[in-house]
Amino acid sequence: MTTTTNGLAKARRGVTPGGPGRAPAKRHPTSPLRAQATRTFFWLLLPSVLLLVLINGYPLVYAAIQATHSGSLIDAGRFVGLDNFTHVLTSAAFWKAAEFTVVFTIVGVFGSWLVGLGLALLLRTRIPARGVFKILLLLPWVVPIVVSSTAWNWLVATPQSPVPALLHSLGLGTPLFLADPTLAAVTVCVFKVWVSFPFMMMMSASALASVDPSVYEAASMDGAGRRQQFTRITLPLIARSTYISWILMTIFCVNDFPTIYLLTGGGPADATNSLVVFAYRTVFQNFQTGPGVAVAFLMTVTLVVVSAVLYRQIRKSSVE
C-alpha cells in the first residue's frame, strides 16, 4: 500500500518509477512522412515567426542603435557607445524617477492586490446585489484613463474641488492634493490602486473559485479558524495566480505613463516623475533621443529581471 501510495505521489509530481527526473523521451524512427510533416510545420510557422521577429525585433534593434548614438528621431547621429547610459545613470533626476517608480510600483502592486483580494473574498459571501457590485467594482478598470484622471483632477485639484472642500468643512484644512509634492505622490499612488484593483479582484476571484470548498470543510473539522484557513489554505492555493498577477501588475505599473502624466505630468517639481514619464520627457520635451531610449532600455532590463525572479516563484509554488 505504501509503495503504491509513494508511486502515485511520485507519478503526480512527475517522477518516474525508475527515479527522479524526466521520463525518457520516446524515440520514433524517422519516417519520410514524419520528416515531411515537420517541414510542413516549419514552413507554416515561418511567416508568423518572421513577422513577429520583424515587428518586435526591428524596433528593439533600432532602439538599441538610438540608445548608443547621439542623434534625433530622424537621424541616429554618431555612435557614442554607452555614453547615454552613463549620462542617465549619473543623473540625479533619473534616480529620483527610479525611486518614485519603485514606490509607485510597490504601492500599485500590493495596494491593488490587497484591495482586490479583499473584495474578491467579500464577493464570495452572500451579500445582496452581489452581481451589481461586481459590475460597479469593475468600472475603474473599464473607464478610459483619460476620463478617470479628469474625474480625479476635478475631485482634488483646487481648494473648491469636492474632496478639499469636504475636508475644509470638517476642519481638516485645505490640503493641496496635487500641488504639495508629498500629497501629489500619495494621490498618484492611490489613483493607481483605484484604477488597478478590479484587475486584481478578477484574478483573485478566479483563483479563489478554483479552490475546492471541501478543503475548507476538512480544515474546519480539524479545528482551523478563519485566519488559519486564510493563511494556511487560501493564500498557498492561490499563490500561483497571485504571483502571475504581481508580475503583470509590476509590468503595468513600471510602464504606466497615462496615470501619472494625465494627473500630474510628473510634477510638482518632479515629485511624481516615474521612469517612463522621465523617458518620455527626455525624448519628446528635451529632445534627447539617446538618453531617453537608454532609460527605456534600463527599464526593460529591470523588468525582465524582476519578472524572472517572480516567475521562479511561480515555478516553485507549482512544484510545492
Place this chain on the structure above:
Amino acid sequence: MNPSQTAFTRRGFLGLAAAAAAAPTLSACGGSSSSSRNSIEFWDMPWATPAYNTAAKKITQSYAPASGDRRANYQIIQWNNFYQTFSSAIASKTGPAVSTGAGFQAFQFEQQGAIAHADNVIDALKKNGQYDDFLPGVLEPFKSDNGYVAVPWQMDMRVFWYRKSLLDKVGAAVPTDWPSLLQAGKALKKAGAIGFCTGSGAGNNIGNHFLIAMMLNNGGGVWTPDGHLDLLNDRNVEAVDFVRELVSNGVIDPGAVSYTTNNMDAQWKDKQAGFGLYVLGLPQRVGDTSGDIMAASPLTGPHGDKAALVFLNNIMMYRNTPSQPSSEAFLVYYLGRIKQLWQQNLMNSLPVFKSITALPEFTKDANNVRILKEYQPIAKTSAARGTALRANLAVLDGGQAINQFTQTVLGGKTDAKSALRTFQSGLQSVITS
C-alpha cells in the same frame, strides 16, 4: 487524393502565405515617399474647432496649380505625439511637403537638414504685394543665416485678462503696473477670489509663459542678444522675486502649481479669477462673451519697460517634396487665402497680415483691437533678449527645466536666484548649441 497534387497545393498555399505575410512588411519598408507621390502633401494641425480644419481643407482643395505645378492634398495631424509623427514620417520619407506645426518645429527640423528654406516664397510675396502686408516684426525672427526657415501665418499672444465685475466688487482698479497688480491681487484675495490666475499642472504651459512674460516685461529675458543663456541677470531675478511676492501674499493661489488649463478655464468661468495671463480669445474659450472678461493693457515694469510674450506660428516646407517649386507655389497660394479663416471667425489667434486686422470680422471684437494695438508692437518671442528664433527654444518652451522652475517658484519654496540658477543649469544640460 493524388499525393503529388496535395504537395503542390501545400507548397502553393505556403508560397501564398509567405507572400501575403511579406507584402505589408515590404511595403512598410519601402514606404510611400512624397517624392513618389504626385501631390503636395500639406499637413495641418487642429488650430481651432473642427470647422477650422474643414475650411483649411477647402482652401487646399480649391488650389488650382499653374501648368507644371502639382495639386495639394490636405491632412490633419493631431497635436498628441505630433513631434514623433513628424519625425517618423520625415525619417521614412513619408512626411509632408508643407506643414503648419509647433512654433519652433521648423528650426528643429532645419537643424536636422529636413527643411526647405522659404526665400523663394518671400520673393514671390514681395512680387504679389503680400510681403508689405506683414505686420512689423513678425517675419524677421524666421531669417537664419541660411535663409527663411518658415513663414509666419498667425500669432499666439499671451494677454493679461481681468474680470471687470470682480475688480469693481473689491474696489480695485485694473492693474497697469506691478504695484497695482499686487494691490489689486491682495484685494481680490481678501474677497475670496483668485488675485492672479495661473497654473503649471499637467500639460499646462501658462505658468511657464507667465514667468517668461514677467522677465520680458522687466526688460529681461532668457538669452543674451547673441543667443547665450542668461537667466541670472538682475532683471530676471527682480521679476521672479515679484512673482514670489505674489505667491507669498496668496495673490497666486498655492494650488496653482498643479492647475491644468481645465482648472483655469473653470476659475475664469466661475467668476473666481479676477486677473491673470492667458491665451487670446479667453471670453470665447470659457463661454462668457458678456463683456465682463476683458483684455487689460500690458503692464509697465518697475523700470518703465513694457513687453509681451508672443509665439509666431508658421508654415514650413520640407526638402522631401515631389517638387520644390510646387511646394512654394502652393504656400504662396495658401498664404493669400488664409484671410478667409478670420472672415469665417474660425481663428483664436492674431493674424500676421495687416489686411486681415482691418477686416470687420476682426475689429468687431474690442479685445482683439486692444491686443493688436497695445500688445503686438511690444511683443517679443521667447528668444529675447535676442530676436532670431532657434531650435533651442523648443527645449525652453516645453522642456523639463522650465516646468520644474515654474513649479518651484509657484510653490514658493525657494529664492529667485536659486530657482534661476537651477533653471539655467537644467537648460544648459539639454540645449544643443
